[in-house]
Amino acid sequence: DQQVKQNSxxxxxxEGRISILNCDYTNSMFxxxxxxxxxxxxxxxxxxxxxxxxxKNEDGRFTVFLNKSAKHLSLHIVPSQPGDSAVYFCAxxxxxxxxxxxxxxxxxxxxxx
Amino acid sequence: xxxxxxxxxxxxxxxxxxxxxxCQVDSQVTMMFWYRQQPGQSLxxxxxxxxxxxxxxxxxxxxDKFPISRPNLTFSTLTVxxxxxxxxxxxxxxxxxxxxxxxxxxxxxxxxxx
Numbered sequence: 001d002q003q004v005k006q007n008s009x010x011x012x013x014x015e016g017r018i019s020i021l022n023c024d025y026t027n028s029m030f031x032x033x034x035x036x037x038x039x040x041x042x043x044x045x046x047x048x049x050x051x052x053x054x055x056k057n058e059d060g061r062f063t064v065f066l067n068k069s070a071k072h073l074s075l076h077i078v079p080s081q082p083g084d085s086a087v088y089f090c091a092x093x094x095x096x097x098x099x100x101x102x103x104x105x106x107x108x109x110x111x112x113x
Numbered sequence: 114x115x116x117x118x119x120x121x122x123x124x125x126x127x128x129x130x131x132x133x134x135x136c137q138v139d140s141q142v143t144m145m146f147w148y149r150q151q152p153g154q155s156l157x158x159x160x161x162x163x164x165x166x167x168x169x170x171x172x173x174x175x176x177d178k179f180p181i182s183r184p185n186l187t188f189s190t191l192t193v194x195x196x197x198x199x200x201x202x203x204x205x206x207x208x209x210x211x212x213x214x215x216x217x218x219x220x221x222x223x224x225x226x227x
Contacts, residue, residue: 002155032214043117043205043218044156089156093214100171101214103155 003027004092006104014112019077021107023090026071030092034101035064035075038087047088048075080111115140115208117219125225126196133192134222136206141186143209146216147179150203159204162189196226 005024013019021035031052036044050057050064050073057064063076077084090104116139126132136145147159159179160168168181182190193200203223207216 004155034214036218041122041220043207043220045218046210046215049215091156091214100158101156101216103157105153105155 001026002105003030004090004102004104006088006090006107008107009105010108010110012110012112013080015082016079019075019080019084019109019111021075021077021088021090021109023073023075023104024071025073025092025102027092027094027102028071029094030102032093033064033066033073034091034093035062036089036091036103037084038089038106044089077109080109082111082113085109085111114210115142115217117206117208117217119204119206119219119222121222122220123223123225125227128197128226130196131192131194132196132224133190134204134206134224136189136191136219138187138208143186145183145189146207146209147181147189147191148205148207148218150205150221152201156205159191193224196224198226200224201226 034049035047037047038044048059048062050066066073087106087108089106091101118137120135145162148156150156158171159174160170162168162181162183164183164186180192203221205221207218
């Protein structure tokens with residue numbers, strides 16, 4: 001059973017506009033959430049994370065929002081740039097210190113110049 | 114950050130054969146991880162490999178099918194044994210960054226079994 005879900009396989013956004021990538025999870029024990037970005041022929045690279053004790057974390061153009069009651073998180077990219085075009089994976093972990101990350105299936109973002 | 118390389122980058126194999134994937138890290142790390150990404154699916158952890166001890170396998174993965182070696186702190190191998198078309202996937206190794214659950218990933222090995 002998929003515990004982390006990204007229901008949008010793809011998203012296209014105009015350069016300069018906001019990109020919003022969504023992620024839902026089912027396990028209420030998840031206490032840490034991460035976003036990874038993946039370019040073709042490369043491994044995923046860490047982008048931004050958030051602890052379950054927070055509802056927002058910001059790093060430059062990237063902001064992650066967490067809504068625990070809805071079991072939902074989102075990644076906002078503002079402004080979107082063509083170099084942001086990649087596959088974005090949402091991931092979650094259920095135990096502090098554990099290494100098992102549960103990944104979503106990814107959303108392919110295309111930023112149109 | 115850690116730089117991770119994997120060999121081979123891709124391969125096409127016949128069913129019933131085995132393939133060994135190598136993972137090399139440019140620094141010493143305690144824990145290495147092996148993931149699988151089947152077509153259209155998410156990344157799934159296969160096992161955690163510690164140097165000097167047996168790998169720890171996740172539910173649904175067994176040592177006979179995915180034997181792992183970890184001879185030192187910079188290297189690991191994953192063997193996919195007695196392959197079937199269902200094993201066609203991208204296999205990735207990763208290491209912990211030391212910060213919470215953040216991991217550095219290798220570029221992956223794309224395996225196609227015919």
